[in-house]
Each structure stands twice: as structure tokens, then as C-alpha cells.
Amino acid sequence: MINTILRIALVSMSLIACATAVARPVSYAGGWTLIETSNRASSAGLLHYTMNYNLSVGARYEWQRGSDTRVTAIQPTFLAKRWFGRDYQANLYFSGGIGTAERKIGGIESSGRVKFVGVMADWETRSLFVSYEGRRMNLGQLGNQTMHAARLGWAPYEGDTGALHTWLMLEVDHRKHMDERTSVTPLLRFFKGPALLEVGYNLSDPSPLFNFTYRF
Amino acid sequence: MNKTVPLFIAAALATSAFADDDKQEMKHHGDGQMNHADMNHAHGAEHDHGANHEPESHEHHAMAHDHGDMAMIAATITHTNEISAALANGGAPVVVDVLGVVCDFCATAMNKVFSKRNEVAAIYVDLDKKTLNLVINDGSDLSDKQIEKLAKQAGYRIAAIRRDNEAMGG
Numbered sequence: 001m002i003n004t005i006l007r008i009a010l011v012s013m014s015l016i017a018c019a020t021a022v023a024r025p026v027s028y029a030g031g032w033t034l035i036e037t038s039n040r041a042s043s044a045g046l047l048h049y050t051m052n053y054n055l056s057v058g059a060r061y062e063w064q065r066g067s068d069t070r071v072t073a074i075q076p077t078f079l080a081k082r083w084f085g086r087d088y089q090a091n092l093y094f095s096g097g098i099g100t101a102e103r104k105i106g107g108i109e110s111s112g113r114v115k116f117v118g119v120m121a122d123w124e125t126r127s128l129f130v131s132y133e134g135r136r137m138n139l140g141q142l143g144n145q146t147m148h149a150a151r152l153g154w155a156p157y158e159g160d161t162g163a164l165h166t167w168l169m170l171e172v173d174h175r176k177h178m179d180e181r182t183s184v185t186p187l188l189r190f191f192k193g194p195a196l197l198e199v200g201y202n203l204s205d206p207s208p209l210f211n212f213t214y215r216f
Numbered sequence: 217m218n219k220t221v222p223l224f225i226a227a228a229l230a231t232s233a234f235a236d237d238d239k240q241e242m243k244h245h246g247d248g249q250m251n252h253a254d255m256n257h258a259h260g261a262e263h264d265h266g267a268n269h270e271p272e273s274h275e276h277h278a279m280a281h282d283h284g285d286m287a288m289i290a291a292t293i294t295h296t297n298e299i300s301a302a303l304a305n306g307g308a309p310v311v312v313d314v315l316g317v318v319c320d321f322c323a324t325a326m327n328k329v330f331s332k333r334n335e336v337a338a339i340y341v342d343l344d345k346k347t348l349n350l351v352i353n354d355g356s357d358l359s360d361k362q363i364e365k366l367a368k369q370a371g372y373r374i375a376a377i378r379r380d381n382e383a384m385g386g
Binding site for chain 1: 315316317318319320321322323324325326328329340341342343344346368369370371372373375
């Protein structure tokens with residue numbers, strides 16, 4: 001029953017919104033991962049350590065450019081479910097975080113506690129990719145933020161182990177707290193060994209996207 | 217933050233991160249393209265050997281095996297320079313069918329986990345065949361259970377393990 005509910009939830013989320021899901025936010029047991037993301041809203045870095053195959057804990061720093069808000073937090077990510085098949089893999093993750101937020105407005109510094117929770121889901125084969133990510137962040141007196149992002153991806157060829165893998169992707173995100181609430185970003189994903197690089201450009205809210213992940 | 221409560225409830229309900237969708241798929245041998253002697257797998261209730269099955273003709277390993285696509289021929293070891301050199305030094309070949317291997321991060325994870333083991337002389341993850349190829353040092357042993365455990369640490373699940381002649385396609 002639980003399996004069925006989770007499966008329906010995963011498929012529904014994929015179909016409804018399909019995400020800017022960070023590539024594999026939980027790694028192998030004992031592995032370190034560095035994840036950098038930069039998009040129209042923020043630039044962020046997450047360094048996490050995978051304690052078990054289903055749990056990673058990391059330190060996050062995020063600079064939200066529009067409001068000049070700087071978030072520092074501890075972020076655990078839990079792999080709630082992984083579906084395996086011979087030709088596919090699907091994942092359902094939950095993440096959260098707690099830390100501090102600082103904002104400078106008109107030369108006046110204000111700060112507060114920050115809490116956030118997120119959900120990520122993805123399904124992929126060697127040539128197709130669908131994902132969804134949602135996050136709700138509470139910045140205390142600095143306000144709340146909700147983000148939804150979805151992705152569709154297609155690989156024009158199936159690269160072998162260690163070769164350069166290339167993906168064409170389209171990301172749609174919705175951020176209620178921004179002037180341009182919904183935006184579209186076409187991007188390219190390059191994968192090689194332990195490194196992943198994404199470059200794109202937001203067409204609705206003109207700005208570059210640059211994401212980088214490295215597994216140590 | 218009330219909107220976040222359902223997320224945590226859902227997380228708490230998910231008692232196991234690894235779904236069991238594939239464990240029950242043991243229906244096979246219908247197309248005759250797969251040699252039973254080439255497979256190591258657990259024989260569950262749904263397993264059909266057909267009329268000519270001789271129960272003593274092969275060894276049954278206690279290993280969950282995904283037979284969702286039985287049109288395939290059991291993959292043999294992938295030869296790389298490292299694998300060939302390790303075999304030439306007397307190492308024992310092992311081919312592991314792995315579920316969910318779709319990208320280089322999968323390969324990296326298994327490389328990292330298995331490479332730490334002293335028993336492993338060479339390793340190669342073949343994304344095309346969806347196999348983990350190992351050569352075990354001469355005189356060492358890595359049991360099926362250990363391989364299964366290491367794969368789980370890497371975040372994956374194995375479907376079958378073939379060793380020695382089976383791994384070499386002999």
C-alpha cells in the first residue's frame with residue numbers, strides 16, 4: 001500500500017511539474033560531494049557527506065541575489081525510496097535544513113533563523129530524464145519562500161562508462177516571491193566520471209544558469 | 217511551516233529506501249534464449265522450470281534476480297586493460313548484473329566502494345551491459361553476500377552474480 005502511494009506520488013509529481021533536481025543528493029556510503037548551483041534566484045554551495053546509502057548531511061551556503069539574503073544552514077537529505085529496474089532508476093528524496101539568514105537592506109543588517117524542507121523526485125534511463133523539486137523556506141521575520149521546479153531531459157546518445165555524456169534539458173521553475181514567478185530555462189548537462197556541469201540561460205528572467213557537481 | 221508536515225510524514229512512512237518491485241519477476245525460460253546454467257538466482261514460487269527441468273543440473277544461489285527481460289543473454293566479463301591484466305595474474309572473474317545503473321555517477325559510486333576492498337584486483341562498470349565486472353585477487357574471496365552488501369552501500373541492488381567459467385562465457 002505504501003509502495004503504491006509513493007509510486008503514485010512520484011509519477012504525479014513528475015507529470016504535474018516534472019525539477020531542478022540536484023543530481024543525486026545522496027551519494028555512496030562514505031562519499032563526499034560538492035554541489036554548486038547558480039540560477040536566476042541564487043547562487044549556492046552544498047558540501048555533503050553520505051553517511052549511509054540513504055542519508056547525507058551537508059553544509060549549505062546560499063546567496064539570494066535579489067534580496068541580498070545570505071543563508072547558512074545544515075542540510076540533511078534522506079533517500080526515502082529508490083526504484084530499480086534493468087534500464088531505469090527512480091528516486092524520492094526529502095531534505096531539510098536549519099540555520100541562519102542575514103539580509104542587508106538600505107545599509108541595515110537584519111538576521112533570523114532559517115528553516116526549510118524540500119522534496120525531490122526523479123526518474124531516468126540512459127536517454128530520458130524527468131524530475132521535480134520543491135522547497136519551502138521559512139526565513140523568520142525575513143519572510144517565506146516557496147519554489148517548484150521541474151525538468152525534462154533527453155540524451156542524444158548513450159555514452160559509455162567514463163565517456164562524455166551530454167543531455168539536452170528544459171527546466172521550468174515557479175517562485176512565488178519573485179517578480180517573474182514562472183520561468184523557463186533550456187540547458188545542457190555534461191557528465192563525465194565524477195563531474196557534472198550544467199550551463200543554461202533563463203529565457204523568461206534573462207540570467208545564466210551554471211551548476212556543477214563533483215563526487216570525491 | 218504547517219505545509220511541511222505532510223513531507224515529514226511521508227518520509228517517516230518510507231521505511232526502506234529500496235523498493236522491491238523487481239524481486240518477484242522470476243518468470244522466465246519461455247523464449248529459450250537463455251541457458252539456465254548461466255544464471256544464479258533464487259527460485260521463488262513463481263519460477264517455472266518447464267517440463268524438462270532437472271533440479272540437480274545446476275547450482276542455485278540465494279540471490280534475488282530480476283528476470284524482467286529474459287530475452288537477453290547473460291553478459292560475460294568486459295575486457296579492459298586492467299581487467300585483462302588482473303586475469304592474466306591469476307585473478308578470478310566475477311560479473312554482477314546491477315539494477316538501476318543508468319549514469320556515470322552510478323559507475324563512480326561502485327568504483328569507489330569496491331576499489332577500497334583489498335580482494336578486488338580490477339573493476340569496471342559497463343553501462344551498456346549494466347554489469348559490474350570484478351577480478352578477485354588470486355587467493356582472495358568476496359562472497360555473494362559481501363558483493364550484495366557493497367552494492368547496497370553504493371546505492372544499488374544486484375540481480376545476479378556469475379563467476380569463473382560463467383563469467384567468462386565458457
